[in-house]
Amino acid sequence: MAFSAPAGRSELAEINITPLVDVMLVLLVIFMVTAPLLSQPINAMLPQRTDRQVEQQPPNDLVLKVGLAGTYTLDDRPVTLAALRGLLEDARVSDPKTVLQVEAVEGAEYRALVSALAQADASGIRNIVMRN
Template identity: 90%
Template sequence: MAFSAPAGRTELAEINITPLVDVMLVLLVIFMVTAPMLSQPIDTILPQRTDRQVEQQPPNDLVLKVGLAGAYTLDDRPVTLATLRSLLEDARVSDPKTVLQVEAVDGAEYQELVSALAQAEASGIRSIVMRD
């Protein structure tokens, strides 16, 4: 059983490319119109390379020791809990990167340590390190 065309007619296998050309021309026009809009310069300020080394100062380190019976020392100077906050605020204002290292001696009251940490947090110091 073979399929054949009726007598006198021959089938031609052609691809109608007219719609394809129309679509391609429309896309070409769209790209030609939008390309100049996309190539606008962007105003940026790029960092410039410097050959010199920038010296960074290390942060101000303070050592707070909590002793027995509520004895506090800040950088080996005895302080009271009432004056601790103002001293830490002054240190934070002079150097915002101040690091407070807190050390408690064996046998120190936990409440005394918590009170010292509360004063440190109230002073605005955000870098607090516990030492052994």
């Protein structure tokens, strides 16, 4: 059973968009009326600029050099491995942000470097930087 147009009528089926436009215009008016009512200012406490400058001290930098044959120098002063831990603990107590910069000369023993790092770790210094 097929549907077909009668022989004398050749009409095209078209969608009536008038109700669709009416609904869209009503929705547009509703949104235009309610949008200003929904926007409210936010009460926020923002940080204010201050003119005084906060004086920050740079962290205490120590340079530990591991030399040939297991020699150590801390800030260009010769030190033994046994005394190294005590000096590093004193530096950490005086400034908890102490930075230890460790550098080994070419040809230094790996064991000496690891021993120095172990003493630094045991002293409680957590900011350790390896340099060349």
